[in-house]
Amino acid sequence: MPDSLPITPRSKDYAQWYQDVIREGQLAEAAEVVRGCMVVRPHGWAIWEKIQSDMDRRFKATGHKNAAFPLLIPLSFLQKEAQHAEGFAMECAVVTHAGLRKNPTSGEIELKNELEEPYVVRPTSETIIGHFFAKWIDSYRDLPMLLNQWCNVMRWELRTRLFLRTGEFWWQEGHTAHATHQEAKEEVARMLDIYRDVYHDVLAVPVIRGAKTENERFAGALETFCVEALMQDGKALQGATSHDLGQNFGKAFNVTFQNKVGEREFVWQTSWGASTRMIGALIMSHSDDDGLVLPPKLAPIHVAIVPIYKNEAEKTSVMEAAQRIAAELKDDGLNVELDDRDEVRPGAKYFEWERKGVPLRLEIGPRDVAEKSALV
Structure with missing residues (x-):
């Protein structure tokens, strides 16, 4: 291990203290060669694996199944849900070319083939999953459809802080489809309760549940609910979110089903997620001026x-x-x-x-x- 550097006291510079604890705990570091991204070191990833394992068990206990969807999303998919596209437009990374070639004159590596349609690097997966829901759902017998995905996403953040806000991060995103709005709302509340229980029972971090304001809602959602925790600097940190998507994405991607009386209806959808930000919450809730403090349940x-x-x-x-x-x-x-x-x-x-x-x-x-x- 390289020589340790002092940890800045919280009372002197809370933001620097946070970075120092991460450095000295060998949790993560800025990638630097990739703007806004981070490298999660083995000790930090081991903590995430423990969080992941506990949440995955709880998701499966409530009937959810894991799946995996493409990292690249056709640009036209985001345009199908206007509010969603507008909400993520400034954060999207876009792939426009496939392949490289060597310039015969300069010897420099250049982009080769421009794509007919650009791909957006996944900022979240409501659109691509909506496309496949439309293929997989036809009858009320196919509902509810309860899926979860463990993956990385990219959002081109201007200001970054390790674990709290980075260009790339790791998370789980749940996506479900239901026959009625009431069933969807019950799912939103159920998953919010799971997040609360994980924070309380595993991270040992108290949180409160609440609804986001209209301006803070997830792009394309009817309602967004969250759990938030109070950090040592007196500021609240959003810990996880659960969204009532209504029929917005169902209509955008024509996700319909035949109900029990033979009529076709649009499904009601939810999405919900928690990320490696949970490690940031863990650090800021428990650690002190001597370094990282971990609850035994999460200690590697x-x-x-x-x-x-x-x-x-x-x-x-x-x-x-x-x-x-x-x-x-x-x-x-x-x-x-x-x-x-x-x-x-x-x-x-x-x-x-x-x-x-x-x-x-x-x-x-x-x-x-x-x-x-x-x-x-």
Whole structure:
């Protein structure tokens, strides 16, 4: 690990403190070579995987199935829902060419074939999924259709902050179709409750539920609801959203079904999503001036064991004890890191694991072995 830099106190510069905690916790960093994007490092991705796993289990328990849709969306699809297109127009990245070629004169690499129709890099998937809903739904027997997608999306943000707002981010987006508006509204509320429960039970972050104002609604939605959390700087952070899309996308993509009396109707749709922004909420809710603080349910490493010894004789006995303790803790279902790096001093090891948010750090030395104890 490179030499650590100081973490700016929250009271001095909250925004810089946030960036420092991410850096010292080795969670993510700005991609730099790709404007506005971030690289999520293994420790940060492990946290996201735990969040993802918990939410995925809850989605499946309520009847939702995972699917995957194209990253590229025909520009004409966005134009079919005017309000939706207008809402995302300034954030879209667009693919206009396919292939590269070498200029025979200059030797420079150039764009090759201009596409007949440009593709928008997915900012969200209501349009492309609406297209396939129209293919898959024909009868009331096909409803409700409850899908979820884990993917990355791109929104060309001007101002970026790691995890909170970046050009590319990772999320889940749920998309459902229903026979009645009442069923769709119940789905919107059900998914909002799931988000609230994940924040409360897994992230240990209290949130409140509420409706967005008309100006803040998702582009193309009748209503947008959200969960929001209060951060340490006194500001609210939007944690997840759930949208009542009404029949807007159904009409735009002609998603109809034959009801029980033989009449054709447009479906009622919802969409809902939560992203890697949840990690930002986690950081700003729990961390302190010493670095990252993680709830045990989300910690990639629950226990870090730091052995301390001065010679080979001490090393043998200390490592035997440390390995035995590590094995016992693993048998109890904990993720354990036995830090046996000889080139790193014990104090530096302890400091590193603290900054990575490991909930429990154990120091074991010769005296601890003799007394059958450990320093926590």
